[in-house]
Amino acid sequence: MAILKTEGLTYVYSAGTPFEKTAIDNINLCIEENCMIGVIGHTGSGKSTLIQHFNGLLQPTSGKIYLENRDIWEDKSKLRDVRFQVGLVFQYPEYQLFEETVFRDIAFGVKNMNLGESEIKTRVLETAQMLGIENNLLNRSPFALSGGQKRRVAIAGVMAMRPKILILDEPCAGLDPKGRNLMLNQIRDYQKKSKSTVLLVSHSMEDVAEFTEKLLVMSHAKLFCYEDTSLVFRRAEELQALGLKVPQIASVMQVLRKKGYHLPEDLYTVEQAKLAILELLRKR
Amino acid sequence: MLKDITLGQYFPVDSMIHKLDPRFKIINTMLFIIMLFSGNYFYNLIIGAVFVILVQILSKIPFKISIKSIKPILPILIFTAILNLVFIDSGETLWHWNFLKITEGGIYTSVFMIGRIILLILGSSLLTYTTSPILLTDAIEYLLSPLKKINFPVHEMAMMMSIALRFIPTLLEETDKIISAQKARGAMIDNGKLIDRVKAMIPILIPLFVSAFRRAEELATAMECRCYRGGEGRTRLRQLKATGKDYCSLMICSLFLIISVMLNFIIN
Incomplete structure (x- = not known):
């Protein structure tokens, strides 16, 4: 079932000045429940503008957004509820921390939802555990943590609101490979457990190949495609023409196929590729 | 915005x-x-x-x-x-x-x-x-340069002015981002009583100050790395x-x- 729908979504920055720029142009989308979705596109393709429409931070110049079949701009007083249901984590979210303790920072969003003290506590502890934030950190100042821990605290602050859709803008930017993997696994676990929809904006094709079911590809302010991840990576040449890459392993497979090895077309993670090559070797 | x-x-x-x-x-x-x-x-x-x-x-x-x-x-x-x-x-x-x-x-x-x-x-x-503000400061520095004779720090003043001007848009953008991020967590910024609104400034001001200090420190380091030593003997990229x-x-x-x-x- 579709949880979020957009119709002809268009947004123009600084309309009527010399700096005028169409950031997204006529986007029609239908986002399902319980799904891990990757959002890719080159820099300036409109990804960030698009995701800020999903929780009502930006008002579209024209077009409509429906959350569970209700136009989110129909009643402006309910916009805040929309933001609790569509959680948005910006890039480098650690720069938004402000509270005295980690616990209070994670609780900020939940507190705004006017929940009871005990409910707030359960949610904070549960989210902290899910993201591997140890209990002894909860009473420390968030400014005393390491970069990776700060990032987790900031993400936890949004996750604790238990949104139906969680949007993460490059949650792994600036993390080391080990940290990336841990973070992505934790996000996947969260998605499985909460059965919510997670949108993952990323520049790493390897990450989206491994962790997402569907891909939303933006190009020059327009929606290029929204399809199953495997289907998208079959269109390697088109993606390359957009200035995007396919996962490294998919390029390797592409070259091998050109050399005459019979490998299937939908290989885009290292694990799948390994199995396929072993299979090929066994047949010889 | x-x-x-x-x-x-x-x-x-x-x-x-x-x-x-x-x-x-x-x-x-x-x-x-x-x-x-x-x-x-x-x-x-x-x-x-x-x-x-x-x-x-x-x-x-x-x-x-x-x-x-x-x-x-x-x-x-x-x-x-x-x-x-x-x-x-x-x-x-x-x-x-x-x-x-x-x-x-x-x-x-x-x-x-x-x-x-x-x-x-x-x-x-x-x-x-x-x-453009940057050209304007350059020109002001030039026009005020006779004051150097009475030990008035013209170059330093102009440098501070151009740094301040340079960072106004950056900090505005940053403020915008922080406001959006806190709004995404349900902070009420545009509405509510006066006291609520003042309280709502805290989640914006603290990250903003933290980031302003971080930027200032980074800029100071970057300037030292490029051997900045004030106006003496300094030539200009944009000659007027x-x-x-x-x-x-x-x-x-x-x-x-x-x-x-x-x-x-x-x-x-």
């Missing part, structure tokens, strides 16, 4: 006036201001108006944008007009009530003052519309060079000033 605030109000189009040397533009603006105050006749205003309109057309700045610059001073205009109207006592009395009276001289002066202030604002905004056009503009401005001053003598 905060980003929409026009800062330094620079309006980038390609025009003759934009290309003039900023030092000359500053001097010309000063000459223009002197011209406006050089006489108390409407002729002086007319010459000023001709000058403003001429520069306005040459600069390709839309009139609509210039009109906007008058809006903020509207209260001052009204205040000046009323004061002049009520307290200047010369010529024929047209209307009076108790100690208040409106005279011919009062009307004349208040209309004249409004005209003068409007021209003053229009003319000087043309300077900021056509010159005066051309024939610049001297020409200076001459035209001087001419306007001379005509304006001369008119006073002729009328007397």
Whole structure:
């Protein structure tokens, strides 16, 4: 079932000045429940503008957004509820921390939802555990943590609101490979457990190949495609023409196929590729 | 959105006036201001108006944008007009009530003052519309450089000014981002009671200060890495060079000033 729908979504920055720029142009989308979705596109393709429409931070110049079949701009007083249901984590979210303790920072969003003290506590502890934030950190100042821990605290602050859709803008930017993997696994676990929809904006094709079911590809302010991840990576040449890459392993497979090895077309993670090559070797 | 605030109000189009040397533009603006105050006749205003309109057309700045610059001073205009109207006592009395009276001289002066202030604002905004803030600071540094002889830290002042100007848009963008991020967590910023709104500033101000300090430190390190040691022996990437056009503009401005001053003598 579709949880979020957009119709002809268009947004123009600084309309009527010399700096005028169409950031997204006529986007029609239908986002399902319980799904891990990757959002890719080159820099300036409109990804960030698009995701800020999903929780009502930006008002579209024209077009409509429906959350569970209700136009989110129909009643402006309910916009805040929309933001609790569509959680948005910006890039480098650690720069938004402000509270005295980690616990209070994670609780900020939940507190705004006017929940009871005990409910707030359960949610904070549960989210902290899910993201591997140890209990002894909860009473420390968030400014005393390491970069990776700060990032987790900031993400936890949004996750604790238990949104139906969680949007993460490059949650792994600036993390080391080990940290990336841990973070992505934790996000996947969260998605499985909460059965919510997670949108993952990323520049790493390897990450989206491994962790997402569907891909939303933006190009020059327009929606290029929204399809199953495997289907998208079959269109390697088109993606390359957009200035995007396919996962490294998919390029390797592409070259091998050109050399005459019979490998299937939908290989885009290292694990799948390994199995396929072993299979090929066994047949010889 | 905060980003929409026009800062330094620079309006980038390609025009003759934009290309003039900023030092000359500053001097010309000063000459223009002197011209406006050089006489108390409407002729002086007319010459000023001709000058403003001429520069306005040459600069390709839309009139609509210039009109906007008058809006903020509207209260001052009204205040000046009323004061002049009520307290200047010369010529024929047209209307009076108790100690208040409106005279011919009062009307004349208040209309004249409004005209003068409007021209003053229009003319000087043309300077900021056509010159980027960075060029403006460069020019100010150059024009103030004689003050170095009395140990006034001209270069340091100019450097601080350009750093401040450079970081205003960056910090505005940052503020915008932080506001969005806290809104995404349900912070109420646009509505609620006054106390709630003040409280809502905390989640914005703290991250903003933290990031401003972080940026300042990074910038200081970066400057040290590039061996910054103040103004001594420092050369410039953008050299300000005066051309024939610049001297020409200076001459035209001087001419306007001379005509304006001369008119006073002729009328007397």
